[in-house]
Amino acid sequence: MSDLFSALLLGILEGLTEFLPVSSTGHLLIAQHWLGARSDFFNIVIQAGAIVAITLVFRRRLWELATNLGDAANRDYVAKLGTAFLVTALVGLPVRLAGWELPETIAPVAWALVVGGVWMLLAERLAERRGDLAAVTWKVAVLVGLAQVVAGVFPGTSRSAAAIFMAMLAGTSRRSAATEFVFLVGIPTMFAASGYAFLELVKDGAVGGEDWAGVAVAFAAATATGFVVVRWLLGYVKAHRFTGFAVYRIVLGALLLVLMPGG
Structure with a gap:
């Protein structure tokens, strides 16, 4: 398989999975065991491609927030987005500076898929008991920022799943809100991660x-597929x-652990 075709498949896979709570x-990481390993820079930048997609989808909402800062509700929402990003x-x-790197084996990812799937089932049930709350509190903003870090450290956790369910448990129980x-928090987060990865690449002369x-x-x-998704x-x-x-995560993780026990 040619490198460009495998890159195309990985980009489509990224667009399909970046925003779904499946990691x-x-x-x-799983696909690259068959399609060939790629650099951390490649993995982070194609995630940024998916973020371009979400920027296009939310372009009107972003414009509204940017041009109506005189409105107290908009100002408050932007401040909470900024807080979540700063915490992350x-x-x-x-x-990152401590030298953290993605794992080279599948086992940690498989376990994260299973544990994350079980956690999603429990978390959604707990959140539903709180009623239909759409407000984003400061507590939610801080915990969403922390959830993004946890997802980045443990591949297979899913940034969107960790952050969405943390928000639902912390008070914003309405799924859509x-x-x-x-x-929206993912936009500056992933663009910043891509920029940092690029600077590291330049610094290393690579x-x-x-x-x-x-x-x-x-x-x-990733951009085209992500837009549709x-x-x-x-x-x-x-x-x-x-x-x-959640069920998909549990089944996939279990299959990986059974079929590839050595990772």
């Missing part, structure tokens, strides 16, 4: 060694639970 990083950056940057807040054609193809594929998911969460995604 895009986990799926990429302040806690996540030291982890929690999902929108998490997706820019010339990166497969830029593959990165470009995967980035474009986000539009679908925003409609889906208004009337459906996340149960199907």
